[in-house]
Amino acid sequence: MKEKIVLIDGHSILNRAFYGLPNLTNSEGLHTNAVYGFLNILFKILEEEKPQYLTVAFDLHAPTFRHEMYAEYKGTRKPMPEELREQVPLMKQVLEAMGVKIAEQEGYEADDILGTLARRGEREGRDVTIVSGDRDLLQLATDTILVRIPKTRMGKTVIEDYHTAEVLEKYQVTPPQIIDLKALMGDTSDNIPGIPGVGEKTATKIIAEYGSVENAHEHLEEIKPKKAMESLRDHYDLAELSKKLATIDTDSPIDWDYESARIGSLYTPEAYDIFRRLDFKNLLTRFDSQKAESLKGPEVKLLEEFQEAEEACRRAAAARRAGICILPEQGQIAGLAVSLSAEDTFYIPAGGFLTPDYLKTVAERIMAEVPEVSTFGLKGLMKYARAPRQEGFFDIQIAAYLLNPLKSVYTYDDIAKEYLGAVIPSAEDIFGSVKLPGASVMTPEQAACYAGQTAFVSLAAREPLSGALEEQHMKQLFLEIEMPLVFTLADMEEAGIEVHAEELQEYGRNLQVRIDEVEKKIYEQAGETFNINSPKQLGVILFEKLKLTGGKKTKSGYSTAADVLERLAPDAPVVADILEYRQLTKLKSTYADGLMNYVAADGRIHSSFNQTITATGRISSTDPNLQNIPVRMELGRQIRKVFVAKEGCVFIDADYSQIELRVLAHLSGDEKLIQAYREASDIHRITASEVFHVPFDQVTPLQRRNAKAVNFGIVYGISSFGLSQDLSISRKEAADYIEKYFQTYPKIKEFLDRTVKEAKDKGYVDTMFGRRRPVPELKSSNYMQRSFGERVAMNSPIQGTAADIIKIAMIRVNERLKREQRKARLLLQVHDELLIECPMEEVDQVCALLEEEMRGAASLAVELEVDMHTGKNWYEAK
Structure with a gap:
């Protein structure tokens, strides 16, 4: 097997980590977010690459050979923020403590060092991985040199990988031609001027066709567009200069040898001390010698004898508060963990007299008799033990999601770190894998540790999470919408929907x-x-x-x-x-x-509904995704025919009409839009009449279609470019439509502008019901990211409020069906639509119930309208 060397661009990755993470300080007041982010990227790369050698290169910020002749282009970079500047020496201190080789060379930049070492490694038959946020380094990519570029996408870190083929596919030029591309288009972040008036698209076209700046200049009269030809003609000297500036030196005189870069144990006592000083508690679990000291979970008692288990369960049922966790296996309870305190946490595995049915009885007794029950994933737990009441339950996973809806996963150990300041064993620590094994594969000790820690964190994190929700004004949202919704979704999952197999x-x-x-x-x-x-x-x-x-x-x-x-x-x-x-x-x-x-044994599909996936608060569906049933093609829509109501029943499909536009009317307070809805007129025809200045009864179908696209596009912060694509019109026409729309409904423009401004000031937007959606993209230095952030800021209060209203409606409908002891059941929620399976004899009463509860889910300046249809299958009902 070939040896591998990983080369990291120190300043670039520090910079990415600094802007990608919120500000962190340790107990001494040192800024640490860049160092913390750098280390997380470093560990991820090392786990994926498994190299034998590692080097981190830094600039010395002295005049470099590549730039010293071009002083006029030095200093064009934005100055480094002081909070980042102070972390550079700290980062070097951490790396030195870990025994990581640092490479610096007077007069050379980090990318020159990386280029030199990469080419040397390639010549000597080693695989090379370069990690940098600087796309200039793509010029170094070959079939054996991999360039990995970490970036933030939708609030998460992803890494783009480039060998020669990926560079060619993404940029339509070869890696060496990246230099020529930069020579034409420039790069202000790297002090490369380029030539005036030539952007990436034009530069790519020229280099793809002519191969190099020099060859393009030789064929000057053929260059199109004319503006680019004239720029290259008049500023060829600038293009030559830019090419020199963009070319990485792959033969710099760096003093470096493989032995000094060989990876030894990174988890040294010196590194442990500095990690602890910097308050990197979760990273301390990587240090084997100090691991036991850093893990702060409870001692979980493994109870395998019936008598001691019975005594513990009696004690638990009499407690005021408890955290519980169930481990399932093949539809039954394989183990039950209960935590009453750090000193009193126990786990009972199924076996002997401790049957799955016995554990189910114990769990349901605790859920019935303990006033405050805390869990991690209550809906999943209720597949195996159902609570007779809703009051008193607290799901820490949902609470953590509300407090930060941008995360992709919520784990009990992360919650412990963030809200308890404790570092406890994660699933990976316990099982050696992120993926949770089946209960039958776990040893009793592993099962006890995992379930016991989960039950303990559920109990201990309840109070700090509750306090954080209170502080962010989301306690009511949590208690009155999200927690009751758990029970509604559990009922829907249990009901499922019948599928006609034939x-x-x-x-x-x-x-x-x-x-x-x-x-x-x-x-x-x-x-x-x-x-x-x-x-x-x-x-x-x-x-x-x-x-x-x-x-x-x-x-x-x-x-x-x-x-x-x-x-x-x-x-x-x-x-x-x-x-x-x-x-x-x-x-x-x-x-x-x-x-x-x-399709399950009962002939029904029992999809899973997820509360903690989308940043806007919408519910998602998986295994299978029944919210993504096709609607555009008629043949696609016909799939709904296979979803049938059971014998003696019909489906009632209740769909909110234009709920997001109605929410927009309410939030903006625009009198004209509100009046249009109060007159119960065709809102798209009214908009077309106003925007295109034609009488209401003379609006053409095309004008109405265009107005409809603008109406719904505004909700999603559509740009003139997006609208032009949707309507197949020019950007100027699209911009005129949007301008006329805002002239027609001026308070909508005021509302959207105000929302974006407040998001920039506060860092988040919120819905009518207090749900917060952070918008970190607004702080990005990248224009595309900021533009995305503005669209998110405009849309999230509207879409999030609509999602909250749907949830309230679901809760009200489900609880009233149960309260009135109806046989009708809520089966599905798809965006703005609820699907109910209803006995024929209850149709009139249930339709009236749906109308009342859905319309009454929120009090807006305009009425909520509900469209209802019935049918023997979903296709007929829709």
Whole structure:
């Protein structure tokens, strides 16, 4: 096996970590967020790469050989914030304590050092990985040199990987041509001026066609557009200068040897001391010699004898508060953990007289008799033990989600770190893997540790989480919406929805017939058979044999991505057929074939509904995702026919009408929009009449369609570019539409501007019910990220408020059905729609109940409207 060296761009990764994490200080007041983020990226890279050698390169900020002749371009970078500057020597101190090789060279930048060491490693037959946030380093990528670029996307860290092929695919130029690309377009973040008036798109086109700046200059008269030709002609000296500035020196005289860079034990006593001084409590678990000292969980008692288990359960049932955790196995309880305090936490595995039914009885008794019960994932627990009441329960996972809805996962050990200041064993610590094994695979000691820690954190974190919710004004949201919703979703999951297996098979057969028809048409137009699912073969057929224009060629072939094909489809029938083929095959694999895997023994699909996934507060559905049933194609919509009401019942489909626009009317207080809704008129026709200055009864279908696109687009912070794409009009026309819309409804513009400003000031937006959505993108130095943040700030209060209203409606409908002892059951929630399975004899009463509870879910300046339909299957009801 080849040896591997990992090379890290010190300043670049520190900088990324600094801007990607909120400000952190230790007990001494030292800023630590950049160092903390750097270490997390370092450990992730090392775990993935498993290298033998490691070096971190830093700039010395002395004049460099590459820049000393071009003093006018020095100092154009923004000055480093003081909070970041003070962390540079601290980072070096941490790395030295860990025994990590640091490379610096007077007169050379970090990327010159990285380039030199990377090329040296490649020549000597080693694999090389470079980690940097600087895309200049892509010029170093080869088949053996991998460039990894960490970046923040939607609040999460992702790492983009580039060998030669990936650079070519992403940028349409080879790695060495990245230098020429920078020479034309410049890079202000790296003091490379470029030439005036040439952006990335034009620069890419020129370099892809001519190969280099020099060759482009030799073919100057051929360069298009004219503006680029004139710029290259008039500023060729600047392009030459920029190319020199962009070229990394791969032969710098760095004093470095492999032995000094060999990775030893990073977890030294010196590193442990500095991690503890910096308050990096969760990183202390990496230190084997001090691990026991750093883990602060309870001692979990393993109770395997019936008598001692019975005594502990009696004590638990008499307690005022308890944290509980259930480990399931094959639909039954395999183990029960209960925590009454750090000193009194126990785990009972199923076995002997301690049967799964006995543990279920104990769990339900605790849930019934203990006034305050805390859990980590209450809905999952209720699959095995149901509570007879809703009061007194506290789900720490949901509380943590409300307090930070941008995280991808919420683990009990993370909650312990953040809200208890305790470092306790994670699932990975206990099982050696992030993935939780089945209970039957766990040893009794592992099961006791995992379930006991979870029960203890559930108990101990309740008070600090509750305090944090109170402080952020979300306690009412948690208690009155999110916690009651757990019980509603548990009822929906238990009910499931019946699927007609024969109808599903027939649907699959019909799809296959249509797939065969479309496939035959494609082959006829292509003049040959080929693998339509192969992007490479498809690209050759479309762009070489059929000679369609607009193909983007990469090293692996032509791009046949959906956006490329959608642009070609209006003028090329074969492309339209290919897009239909893709939709049909997706329908067959995902729904016709895929849904059968989820049909349970009772003939129903029991989807999972998730509360802690979306940042806006919307509920999501998985295993399977029933919220993503196709609606655009008629053949797609027909999948709803396989979802049927049970014998003697019908489906009632109740759908909020234009709820987000109504929420916008309420939040903005725009009198004209409110009045339009109060008059119960066609809102899109009214908007078209106002925007296009035509009488209401003379609005054309096209004008109404365009007004509808603007109405709904405004809710999502649509740009003139986005609207132009949706309506196939110019950006200027789209901008005019949006401007006229805001002239018609001026308070909407005021509301959206005010919301963005407040988000920039506060760092978050909130819904009518107090749900907070942080918007860290607004602080980004990247224009695209800030623009995304502005759209999020505009949309989240609207979409989040609508999501809250749907949740309130679900709770009210479900609880009233139970209170009135109806046989009707709430089965599904899909965006703004509720689906109820209702006995024929209850239809009138349940329709009236739905109307009342859904309309009454919120008091807005405009009435909430509900559309209702019934049918024997979901297709008929919709």
